Amino acid sequence: MALTTRPEQRPTQAERRPSIALSFWQSTLGKKIVMGVTGLIMIGYLCVHMLGNTKIFFGPEEFNAYGHWLRVMGAPVLHHQWGLWIARVVLLASVILHGVSAYQLSRRDIKARPQKYVHTKPRMSYATRTMRWGGVILGLFIVWHVLDLTTGTTHSGGFQEGHPYQNVVDTFSTWYGNVIYIVAMLAMGLHVRHGFWSAAQTLGAGNRTRDRALKAIANALAIVLTVGFISVPVGVMTGVVS
């Protein structure tokens, strides 16, 4: 029996199928995977960053020594500050890829419903609804945070290179430093709560049996990261760190 399932003249789906890299960037699924992977990289970084921050409760010597170690991290294999710069490059690439994908996907999502419903009702959890604006707030916060405590450009008082303990105390001695930081950390917690669970689904790791565990991990990550980060300004405000 002769069996022709596809007309000969037309290009087949296989011929029209783009390369892996292109199909990743062109597809909504591929862009979501980019967001999931970069998001997990950033969550991993946040965990390390938060743990490092808690060293501030053990005094200026230990905190400043930790700050110095970050610059010699990986030595003697890596040259001075190379470890730090590798981390910075990876993080910058993650933030950019995450943000660009989110922007492009959001544009697409808004275009996919040009006419809104007349009858609308509040839907979705708060964390889910605030992903987009929360992400923008976090992006702006990162810029301020780097200008404040890495370069010292917008730092209040005298920024001292190599004395992170004093710089942190200076920042959290101002009311706006505390407000910006705490608001951003609450936004971060909400973002991580929906983001971690979503990343697991996007990367195909979720299923019925694992769902409770994944949701529990997402909630635990959100709470531990938020509390851990906010403990530093609270420590300065209450005088535990001074």
Added chain:
Amino acid sequence: MKLTLRVWRQQNADSPGAMATYQVDDVSQDMSFLEMLDVLNEELILKGEEPVAFDHDCREGICGACSLVINGDAHGPERTTTCQLHMRSFQDGDTIDIEPWRAAAFPVIKDLVVDRSAFDRVIQAGGYITAPTGSAPEAHATPVPKADADYAFEHAECIGCGACVAACPNGAAMLFTSAKVNHLNVLPQGSPERETRVLDMVSQMDAEGFGGCTLTGECATACPKGIPLFSITAMNKEWLRASRKVKR
């Protein structure tokens, strides 16, 4: 029951359209939602007005023709199709808002009727198995494990009504596409085209102008057939696997 209906009226795809208000006085609690609309239309015809256009076919909840976003919910407050929704779900004196599915990929044809042929094109991209058809094959020729058969059937329940797209805040068709992909990909009959199916259906889904998934879960809540949200997770997994394996 006496009801106030606010219905989306739109002459054709190019005209703007607006909500119109109607009173329906003679509604029984035992009527289905579509029978209630039939009553409205009979009154409109008697008055010499144009009846409200809406999609319907089997009225048994199995064909996927009926649609309607009722008070902001796709297929209304119960987890079923609009044809199987009964007026006992509403109170006497209620005001009910009735709108069409809203998505760029589902343009309004008239009133509450939308063009869902984007779904057909997603199916044409790979939602089938390529096999010689003829008389039914010997049932025992291809053994299917019970768990796989159950999984396939759970996803095969999708009737393609489009409630997932209507409910999704991004107008995404992920739940529909994933139901079709998972239904065929788990079965031995579907496995020869397992990789190309998911890649081609997803790229067609994107080409139709549906939005992307933000995992809000609105689709699975609205789905009258209970397709689970993890169907999307499973399709993501299939897509990742296919991206690595498919020959280009």
